[in-house]
Amino acid sequence: MANILELQHIDKIYGTSIKTHVLHDVNLSFEEGSFNSIIGQSGSGKSTLLNILGTLDKPTNGKVVLNGKDVSTLKSKELASLRNETIGFIFQFHYLLPEFTAIQNILLPNRIKNAKVSKETMDRALELIDFVGLSAVKDNPANKMSGGQQQRTAIARALINNPRIILADEPTGNLDSDTAEQIYKLMRDINKKYNTTFIIITHDQQIAQKTDRIVEIKDGKILLDLRK
């Protein structure tokens, strides 16, 4: 299967006077429709890796190829729209906009893409919110929901544009094990149904074990790349 996302010889160095070498010559590629996890201890560089994968951060050296395009050649506007249409983010902290209600937050990536929200999108948003079990609170302001509810809203938001890739940074980190299992199943369903590529950073060994491929990062290098 074709690679949807590829990292070639990625180096990442933070700081100018005091340099912190976070990633060392990382080569990694992800096939379309695959279900991957990245594990590693805190400080191992996995979050940086995810930010580079998500085109939120630029590598110091090396190339990121997203959907066949070298992202370093894109203008910021093109990159923004590529990100909007191709990548859905689920962050460790929910990052909802407190000014908007749950359903409005879910619809935001779609409103960035299309000026108007279509009926299909609205139905999809309702379906997603039902799926994450928040139908009852869909019109609550984001800051009036519990942490778990907010995270589930964020997951629904990441899925609204039907992205080809979902990047998840500790998506189940704040959730109890039952909900974590539900979220995992939800992600698996999406993966099967829409052939969406998942890259999940997690501490949760149980979740990692269930993915098709486990990449372990240590000190900015790939320690292990295990495919099932």
Added chain:
Amino acid sequence: MKLSFSIAKRFLTYSKGQTILIMLGIAIGISVQIFIGLLIQGLQDSLIQRTIGQSPHITIVSESKGASFQIEDALFTSLTKDDRLIHVGKTADGAVFALTANEDESALLRGFSDETATIYDLENSLLDGRMADTANEVILGKGLATNLNVDLNETITLQTILGDTVDVKVVGIFDLGVSAVNDSWIVSQSELTQELFNLGDAFTGIEMQVKDVFAADTIAASLEPSVDSDLKVVNWKAQNESLLSGLNGQSISTYMIQLFVLISVILGISSVLAITVLQKSRQIGILKAMGINDSQASLIFIFQGLILGILGGILGVGLGVGLLAMFTTFAKNPDGTALIPITYDATFIAFSGSVAVISALLASVIPARKSKKLSPIEVIRNG
């Protein structure tokens, strides 16, 4: 665009207190601008009205002081048809002594046509009696009447320097608000002067008012070629230079005040909007991660500025006009007229309102540029 607008709107309604504060800031600035602008305008208008409202703006007289001249019909007709002019009237004046049994005073006998009397608004300036209808009736300034110790319907004698005399009846006493005039003017029909001074059908002047008082000098200059070379055209501006420079100085100081009010409005809005970028940096970061582009992110702040400017402007216009209404209601002369009559100049009010919008827009450029530099990763890394 629509998304940026709705996010801007949401940001503003989310922090209501802050939004109301900024709007009030804009509104107060604009209301001060309107209040001061219109107040000074009203002050100047009433000053001009008081100074030259009841006097001719342009006068055509002989080059040799006090000499009489024939008024050509063609010239007079063209003046009355000139639509820049209002109230064109002929006058025949001469210096006389006013004599009663016990008193004598030197005076200026002014022979007016009806139009000339309108220029001076003489009929409304009458304290007592009526206008002089015939050539043997006169009205006196109130100072002169007191000095001569005459009452209505008494007869006085007018004597020229040459010794010619005529007896006239006092039918009215006027007050033109200027004591030099009140103390020396005797007003009658022009025929009286023409007969007393043997002028025949000659006059000593043509007086007129213009619609736009500040154009008096250019209108006067344009009339110059059409009058005889032994006549001269005099306008009020040439005679009131110190008043004009006073008004000018006042205008400049008003502009300065308005300028500084505007600067403080702009600084106020931009500093508050700059803070909102910091407040909303998390949200902007998330939106950018979700794929909002830089110009959309900037537009959010531009729209915030626009909304604040429009609402603040409307509020400011309301406040300013309200302040003026209050001022005209409470600041009154003893006779009940407004101390300073205010004209609600719609153009000026609209201008001040749009200044609010434009300055708010300008002020939002800084935070808009700032938001462009904001990278989503900073927000995500700092949690």
